[in-house]
Amino acid sequence: MMTSPCPTIGRMSSDLVPSPRGRTGPSIADVARVAGVSAQTVSRVSTGADNVRPETRERVLAAMDELGYSPNHAARALRNGSFGTIGLIAHRLARTGESRTVEAVVEAARAEGYTVTLVDVQSPSSDDVTAAAARLSHQSIDGLVIIRAETATPAGLVLPPRMPVVVSDSRFVGHHPAVAADQVTGTHVAVQHLLDLGHRTVHHLGGPVDSAPAEIRVDTWREHLVGAGRPVPEPVRGDWSARSGYEQGRRLAQDPDVTAVLCANDEMAAGLVRALYEAGLRVPDDISVVGFDDIPLTEFLWPPLTTVQQDFHLIGQQLMDLLLRQVRGRETLTDTRIVVPTRLVVRASTGAPRAPRA
Amino acid sequence: MMTSPCPTIGRMSSDLVPSPRGRTGPSIADVARVAGVSAQTVSRVSTGADNVRPETRERVLAAMDELGYSPNHAARALRNGSFGTIGLIAHRLARTGESRTVEAVVEAARAEGYTVTLVDVQSPSSDDVTAAAARLSHQSIDGLVIIRAETATPAGLVLPPRMPVVVSDSRFVGHHPAVAADQVTGTHVAVQHLLDLGHRTVHHLGGPVDSAPAEIRVDTWREHLVGAGRPVPEPVRGDWSARSGYEQGRRLAQDPDVTAVLCANDEMAAGLVRALYEAGLRVPDDISVVGFDDIPLTEFLWPPLTTVQQDFHLIGQQLMDLLLRQVRGRETLTDTRIVVPTRLVVRASTGAPRAPRA
DNA sequence: CCTCCCGATGTTGACGTCAACATCCCGGAG
DNA sequence: CTCCGGGATGTTGACGTCAACATCGGGAGG
Numbered sequence: 001m002m003t004s005p006c007p008t009i010g011r012m013s014s015d016l017v018p019s020p021r022g023r024t025g026p027s028i029a030d031v032a033r034v035a036g037v038s039a040q041t042v043s044r045v046s047t048g049a050d051n052v053r054p055e056t057r058e059r060v061l062a063a064m065d066e067l068g069y070s071p072n073h074a075a076r077a078l079r080n081g082s083f084g085t086i087g088l089i090a091h092r093l094a095r096t097g098e099s100r101t102v103e104a105v106v107e108a109a110r111a112e113g114y115t116v117t118l119v120d121v122q123s124p125s126s127d128d129v130t131a132a133a134a135r136l137s138h139q140s141i142d143g144l145v146i147i148r149a150e151t152a153t154p155a156g157l158v159l160p161p162r163m164p165v166v167v168s169d170s171r172f173v174g175h176h177p178a179v180a181a182d183q184v185t186g187t188h189v190a191v192q193h194l195l196d197l198g199h200r201t202v203h204h205l206g207g208p209v210d211s212a213p214a215e216i217r218v219d220t221w222r223e224h225l226v227g228a229g230r231p232v233p234e235p236v237r238g239d240w241s242a243r244s245g246y247e248q249g250r251r252l253a254q255d256p257d258v259t260a261v262l263c264a265n266d267e268m269a270a271g272l273v274r275a276l277y278e279a280g281l282r283v284p285d286d287i288s289v290v291g292f293d294d295i296p297l298t299e300f301l302w303p304p305l306t307t308v309q310q311d312f313h314l315i316g317q318q319l320m321d322l323l324l325r326q327v328r329g330r331e332t333l334t335d336t337r338i339v340v341p342t343r344l345v346v347r348a349s350t351g352a353p354r355a356p357r358a
Numbered sequence: 359m360m361t362s363p364c365p366t367i368g369r370m371s372s373d374l375v376p377s378p379r380g381r382t383g384p385s386i387a388d389v390a391r392v393a394g395v396s397a398q399t400v401s402r403v404s405t406g407a408d409n410v411r412p413e414t415r416e417r418v419l420a421a422m423d424e425l426g427y428s429p430n431h432a433a434r435a436l437r438n439g440s441f442g443t444i445g446l447i448a449h450r451l452a453r454t455g456e457s458r459t460v461e462a463v464v465e466a467a468r469a470e471g472y473t474v475t476l477v478d479v480q481s482p483s484s485d486d487v488t489a490a491a492a493r494l495s496h497q498s499i500d501g502l503v504i505i506r507a508e509t510a511t512p513a514g515l516v517l518p519p520r521m522p523v524v525v526s527d528s529r530f531v532g533h534h535p536a537v538a539a540d541q542v543t544g545t546h547v548a549v550q551h552l553l554d555l556g557h558r559t560v561h562h563l564g565g566p567v568d569s570a571p572a573e574i575r576v577d578t579w580r581e582h583l584v585g586a587g588r589p590v591p592e593p594v595r596g597d598w599s600a601r602s603g604y605e606q607g608r609r610l611a612q613d614p615d616v617t618a619v620l621c622a623n624d625e626m627a628a629g630l631v632r633a634l635y636e637a638g639l640r641v642p643d644d645i646s647v648v649g650f651d652d653i654p655l656t657e658f659l660w661p662p663l664t665t666v667q668q669d670f671h672l673i674g675q676q677l678m679d680l681l682l683r684q685v686r687g688r689e690t691l692t693d694t695r696i697v698v699p700t701r702l703v704v705r706a707s708t709g710a711p712r713a714p715r716a
Numbered sequence: 717c718c719t720c721c722c723g724a725t726g727t728t729g730a731c732g733t734c735a736a737c738a739t740c741c742c743g744g745a746g
Numbered sequence: 747c748t749c750c751g752g753g754a755t756g757t758t759g760a761c762g763t764c765a766a767c768a769t770c771g772g773g774a775g776g
Binding site: 385386387397398400401402404405429430432433434435436437438 | 731734
């Protein structure tokens with residue numbers, strides 16, 4: 001029906017039947033017909049094989065060009081079991097740290113010839129992440145990157161067998177290969193910085209209790225104060241948003257004991273600062289504020305915010321590197337953990353308390 | 359070869375050959391063997407076909423579970439020509455508008471059962487976007503979303519034939535279906551707001567000249583001033599970053615004629631405000647500032663910034679909607695344009711000039 | 717002038733899935 | 747009792763690609 005009723009001469013059949021296929025583009029067979037070679041030769045050209053006569057290659061390339069051919073990924077994937085694709089599961093994609101990490105992963109992936117398939121889960125619960133992984137997995141990706149699976153407990157997370165995985169969360173050490181920022185050191189340094197300035201103690205505006213990084217920061221902050229023999233005020237909690245920082249800031253502004261606040265991220269710090277201004281307090285004269293992350297805007301807030309810098313770009317690169325070592329080398333790196341350093345960037349939002357005491 | 363030489367009783371052949379395949383998981387044939395049915399029946403179960411006896415379905419599901427089977431996407435894609443995947447090309451992924459739009463697209467895609475493959479191009483030039491599209495295209499995606507192809511000229515962009523596409527850039531109207539924020543109205547309203555407050559004219563801190571949205575804002579700003587018979591100061595330029603806003607702000611602070619500045623985005627506005635503070639100027643008492651985008655932090659800057667709000671989430675949804683109408687319906691919507699409204703959010707960074715004059 | 721060898725090219729089959737068609741079995745009608 | 751209909755299930759082939767093997771043709775060496 002589609003081929004002419006005269007099957008005599010194969011070469012003659014390269015008449016003007018422009019591939020009766022519906023939506024899919026020209027196939028390798030179409031190119032072969034136009035170029036007057038076999039499909040295999042076309043395949044050799046498209047995979048960059050060496051043993052094709054230059055003249056033939058030329059003809060094939062011309063035919064490809066004419067037809068607008070490009071290889072069918074699905075068929076290739078089916079044929080050789082690899083997809084050239086990495087799955088990426090993230091939670092709140094538009095958040096600063098997330099989007100910068102995603103950008104870095106995508107960049108690193110492209111540099112290695114991989115594309116990235118992105119899934120934004122509704123919640124970082126084990127169930128949601130597990131479901132997302134299942135959806136991505138088995139055959140449609142070569143590996144999986146999970147960014148900040150905050151509440152997912154390592155035990156509850158079920159991943160497809162044999163699927164290379166990396167997680168950007170230190171709690172997964174021992175369960176999955178992980179890359180994480182050194183939040184512990186960052187928090188210690190930030191608290192010590194404030195104590196060094198003469199503050200008697202440091203208040204803490206933490207992230208949500210179901211966030212692992214937030215908990216690490218709270219625990220480290222508390223631990224440091226205890227270790228330094230300072231009073232440990234009750235931490236207050238936000239949800240990472242500037243608004244929550246503002247709301248908690250209004251409460252902290254009432255408390256005359258507060259002279260220094262460590263915030264779990266920069267957005268909350270910004271909201272906090274605004275609340276302090278509205279309450280007639282000045283930063284850092286009345287209250288010192290430290291943020292966390294060093295988002296691009298931090299430097300240009302007023303006052304420029306002292307903050308703990310995380311290198312999201314490096315985290316993304318390391319994630320990709322660790323993943324590809326597994327994908328390519330079949331290495332099993334279950335207990336590998338890469339810690340990316342953080343550092344305190346001192347700007348203008350921290351200073352000595354008005355009336356320094358012990 | 360893989361079936362036993364005794365073809366008598368099909369059911370007996372479910373012996374213990376545990377799939378000699380290497381890296382790929384169990385296939386439909388493995389499940390069929392374990393369940394004692396044919397591959398087609400397994401297929402029917404996995405595609406949710408109706409005509410399978412409940413008892414048989416049960417047996418198949420149990421076999422799937424036992425083997426950890428899940429269907430091979432590549433084979434499915436190859437079989438029925440659809441991928442359940444949308445390609446997404448973006449430029450600077452971590453930038454506010456971009457990441458929020460990406461998030462919305464990913465969300466909308468998931469709601470429709472699609473996954474998203476992401477490519478972050480180095481530059482928004484036609485060449486780079488064309489290359490990215492080619493890489494994604496032909497067969498590995500069902501449609502393509504291009505976000506803010508800022509410098510790509512419509513004419514220079516070459517896309518695979520028959521590939522459904524949407525672009526979030528109004529300049530592509532007539533070339534490709536497009537979704538864009540109503541920047542023209544937003545800019546008009548912002549300028550008028552400042553004139554209404556009594557400012558003689560409005561300065562403009564624009565984005566880079568190779569950005570289409572930036573140019574639209576500059577042109578509209580100029581046009582409005584001209585229409586209102588006001589002097590048109592030379593616009594200054596930033597690169598969208600807070601730092602560039604800060605640098606230009608230091609220059610504008612020197613100019614006593616400056617009483618109101620419209621900034622092309624919020625980050626630059628934030629940098630500008632800091633520069634003004636450092637120069638001893640107050641906002642809005644000495645100089646009024648308006649931003650663009652309404653990023654989440656805007657409300658919590660000091661002072662809270664008056665800005666033109668863009669609904670990135672809605673843009674993302676509309677992009678997806680427009681794309682899926684093409685993917686599913688085979689509609690051709692080449693000259694469709696969807697304009698998403700913007701609105702001015704008045705906060706505390708704008709006010710009457712100190713010495714109001716006509 | 718005949719062989720052998722080697723590089724270029726062609727042919728075959730398999731990857732996993734599923735639509736289309738074929739077959740089988742059972743109960744009910746004639 | 748046979749025949750028919752229809753639902754459940756099995757068989758076949760094709761999607762596009764590429765590795766493995768087959769073939770072909772010409773030049774070098776004997």
